[in-house]
Amino acid sequence: MVKNICIVTGAAGFIGSHMVDFLLKKNFFVYGIDNFSNGEKKNLKNAIKNKNFKLINKDFSKVKISEISKKASFVFHFAGIGSIVPSIEDPFKYFENNAIKTIKFIEFIRKNKLKLKKFVYAASSSCYGLYSLKTDENVKISCQHPYAYSKYVGEQSSMFWGKIYNIPIISIRIFNAYGLRFKTTGAYGSVIGVFLRQKLSNYPLTICGNGKQKRDYVHISDVVNAFYLAAMSNQKSQIYNLGYGKPNTVKKLANIISNKFQKIPNRKGEPFATHADISKIKRHLKWKPVVSFNEGMSEIMKNIGLWKTAPLWTTSSIKKYTRTWTKLIK
Ligand SMILES: NC(=O)c1ccc[n+]([C@@H]2O[C@H](COP(=O)([O-])OP(=O)(O)OC[C@H]3O[C@@H](n4cnc5c(N)ncnc54)[C@H](O)[C@@H]3O)[C@@H](O)[C@H]2O)c1
Numbered sequence: 056m057v058k059n060i061c062i063v064t065g066a067a068g069f070i071g072s073h074m075v076d077f078l079l080k081k082n083f084f085v086y087g088i089d090n091f092s093n094g095e096k097k098n099l100k101n102a103i104k105n106k107n108f109k110l111i112n113k114d115f116s117k118v119k120i121s122e123i124s125k126k127a128s129f130v131f132h133f134a135g136i137g138s139i140v141p142s143i144e145d146p147f148k149y150f151e152n153n154a155i156k157t158i159k160f161i162e163f164i165r166k167n168k169l170k171l172k173k174f175v176y177a178a179s180s181s182c183y184g185l186y187s188l189k190t191d192e193n194v195k196i197s198c199q200h201p202y203a204y205s206k207y208v209g210e211q212s213s214m215f216w217g218k219i220y221n222i223p224i225i226s227i228r229i230f231n232a233y234g235l236r237f238k239t240t241g242a243y244g245s246v247i248g249v250f251l252r253q254k255l256s257n258y259p260l261t262i263c264g265n266g267k268q269k270r271d272y273v274h275i276s277d278v279v280n281a282f283y284l285a286a287m288s289n290q291k292s293q294i295y296n297l298g299y300g301k302p303n304t305v306k307k308l309a310n311i312i313s314n315k316f317q318k319i320p321n322r323k324g325e326p327f328a329t330h331a332d333i334s335k336i337k338r339h340l341k342w343k344p345v346v347s348f349n350e351g352m353s354e355i356m357k358n359i360g361l362w363k364t365a366p367l368w369t370t371s372s373i374k375k376y377t378r379t380w381t382k383l384i385k
Pocket of ligand 1: 229
């Protein structure tokens with residue numbers, strides 16, 4: 056039987072590598088592209104043993120048609136760089152990598168006449184800025200930093216190319232993905248990673264403000280399932296929010312990880328809460344999250360040793376990061 060052929064960009068990253076594993080289990084042939092700017096070989100340790108996987112170690116905007124198959128039917132586009140402070144310091148680098156290279160890549164698909172059944176773009180909920188109420192896809196866009204803007208332009212350009220050149224595109228605005236292999240630094244380093252690493256060093260968890268801030272964490276297995284269902288669906292030119300649909304407080308998270316805390320000042324420039332309205336994705340793709348926050352965190356706690364070599368955020372490094380951010384964003 057002819058296999059479904061697909062391309063996963065950012066294949067060695069957190070989400071991309073889980074997507075690769077998921078697709079290989081479904082018996083897809085997968086071309087995984089990564090330039091290892093933030094990816095890790097160990098994330099692909101199972102994939103590289105699989106005869107249905109081919110790793111292309113280069114910039115996704117420089118891939119040649121001879122390196123992939125013209126018969127590819129699906130693209131999952133996860134390649135991107137994501138750190139807020141560096142994006143404020145070097146905005147063009149972010150815009151180039153996340154927006155311009157995405158356009159180049161869609162142009163590559165168009166010019167080579169790939170007959171895609173779906174191009175699924177990994178967008179970011181950061182486009183909603185400081186909005187802290189339940190967020191549907193029509194909430195006003197309000198990018199607060201170049202990272203958010205670069206991802207948003209990448210999304211909108213993909214949607215535009217899709218409409219004009221009849222490429223079926225779906226964009227999924229991910230809220231806070233978490234699970235094994237996730238990073239402790241970067242835009243998605245997120246408080247979970249910071250706390251895990253602090254716990255491993257017997258360092259008190261640094262809680263900003265009163266710890267009542269909320270984040271809508273969605274487990275990685277639910278994330279890759281959503282991307283898969285988007286690819287398989289008949290939908291096109293659609294944008295979906297992807298979260299669990301029920302945020303959890305930082306205090307609750309901290310209590311799961313440790314009983315040693317210290318309070319540090321609250322940070323400006325971040326939403327007080329993120330809360331995805333997931334009714335559209337549930338309705339259109341028949342997707343729903345299945346891994347609860349308690350289940351997902353219990354998996355993480357059982358594997359906490361995996362983060363022992365990750366960078367440690369100390370009180371002073373967090374304060375420095377916050378100061379740079381606040382100064383730059385003004
Ligand atoms: N993790 C989240 O919660 C979250 C939330 C919203 C959006 N996203 C988006 O999802 C995507 C994946 O996120 P992640 O958490 O897995 O990040 P990640 O950093 O773990 O993975 C991104 C991968 O892309 C690769 N990459 C970057 N630029 C590249 C280039 N020019 N060519 C080839 N490879 C390149 C990196 O080496 C890395 O392996 C990103 O685009 C991100 O913006 C993630």
